[in-house]
Amino acid sequence: MYDFLTITALNAHYGDFQALYDLNLSIAPSEVVAIIGANGAGKSTLMRSISGLMRNDATAIRWKGRDIGHLRADQVAGLGIALVPEGRQLFPSLSVEENLRIGGQTGRRGPWSLARVYQLFPILHERRRQPSTSLSGGQQQMVAIGRALMANPELIMFDEISLGLAPVVIRQIYDALPGIVGEGMAAMIVEQDITKALSVSTRAYCLQEGRVSLEGGSNDISREDISRAYFGV
Amino acid sequence: MDWINVLIQGILLGGLYALFAAGLSLIFGVMRLVNIAHGDLMVGAAYLGLTTCATLGVTPLVSLLLVVPAMAGIGYALQRVVLNRVMGEDILPPLLVTFGLSVILQNTLLLGYSADPQKLSTKVLDTASVAVGPFNLGWLPVLTFAVAVALIWALQWMFYRTALGRAFRATSDNQDIAQLMGLNRAHVFGLAMALALAVTAVAGIFLGMRTAFDPSVGGTRLIFGFEAVIIGGLGNLWGTLAGGILLGVAQAVGSKIDPGWQVLAGHVVFLAILAVRPKGFFPRIEA
């Protein structure tokens, strides 16, 4: 298969509870892949596993020809995988600009810099000295995205990219997306709005109770397939 | 006039408490670790200074050049090799480990140096004083206070203006997300402990120049340190300085009334403040 991100037989556990079962998935360079599925299907768990927040078998996750399933999150970050976590999760003690700068902590080189993030989201430049907690939800999401971009990742993962945001802000975020992916950066997007998820992605995976219940090209998947894959009916 | 002199002495003493407390505050702030062995580590630094002075024939101030990096190294190793293994959601295991460490340290010092009180002799500094108006201030207390203020200023600057300070604050906010930013929590914790013990080493040397010490005095110092931190408000270093000064003044006033009241007066003021302002005077602004 591709030699970019390849997940083979990934199992993830929270104590005795198994959240992912023998999950297989892959992403090619510059590809946008949507991950959909009902609440509790395991989408966040998948992203936590890839990013190293949950440790797995070394061989379950391969990144550019290297086993990374066992690595810590800071090591994975250094290899070029970034996560925009569910619920933004900015650092409240840090200003907007500090939140962005800390994203560049890995020291990876690439097209993204503070200036370029401000160019993408000009409002953040205006607010750069404010505490991150003083921003609106949409602006906080911009900081979370900018923070991930500052690491110059080759794969960026968005968990619930538009959850809790106003429609106009959601449009703004999605308008920014083409300027983010491409240039060799691949993306994995978790999105509740299935139509939206399929329209921005090239391929999609549907998870159900920790297993892949459907996968295919985003244009080829039908509504019926999806409702079957979502609820298993 | 007498009382103003007492006040000044108290303030100068407070600088020393603040310096010691700053280390406690730093490690609690960054990793929510309550270090019961902090006082004994400070006393250990004083003994390290004693040995350095004796073997190399240098003054206590010069011994800082060796003791500070040594304590920083010990702090980093202690955190990485011992404490990181027990750090987690539950704050009790690390607390118990540092308690055990405190016992081990005290007994090791007792074996190595006996229970005889020791002092770091400074010859000149011991007795030299400077007249400021009608007051006669000892050089040593003045120097101690100046060093304390300078170090607390430097720590504060590091915390809010440098990449290391940013890493400390981010890790304190959310360890998982900090890890996602490429910060290795184990290393960040190690650096926090190294820095805390470096500052504590300075406190230990100045303590040893000022008063006699023996292996058992760490415990009371720990209590003074906690009191200064809590009076000032957890996680605020200028608050810690204020807390240290308040404690120093309370003790000086207490001992002026009756020498036996020195320590008691400090505790009473601490309890009074705790009753009125449970979060201290300058609590960290929580988001």
Ligand SMILES: Nc1ncnc2c1ncn2[C@@H]1O[C@H](COP(=O)(O)OP(=O)(O)OP(=O)(O)O)[C@@H](O)[C@H]1O
């Ligand atoms: N910290 C945890 N401890 C125990 N179980 C957990 C934990 N986090 C998630 N789970 C369980 O793991 C399963 C997968 O959760 P996950 O958060 O990955 O789902 P999700 O697809 O992201 O859902 P959502 O759409 O609600 O975000 C769920 O059954 C959830 O209850």
Ligand SMILES: [Mg+2]
């Ligand atoms: Mg989720």
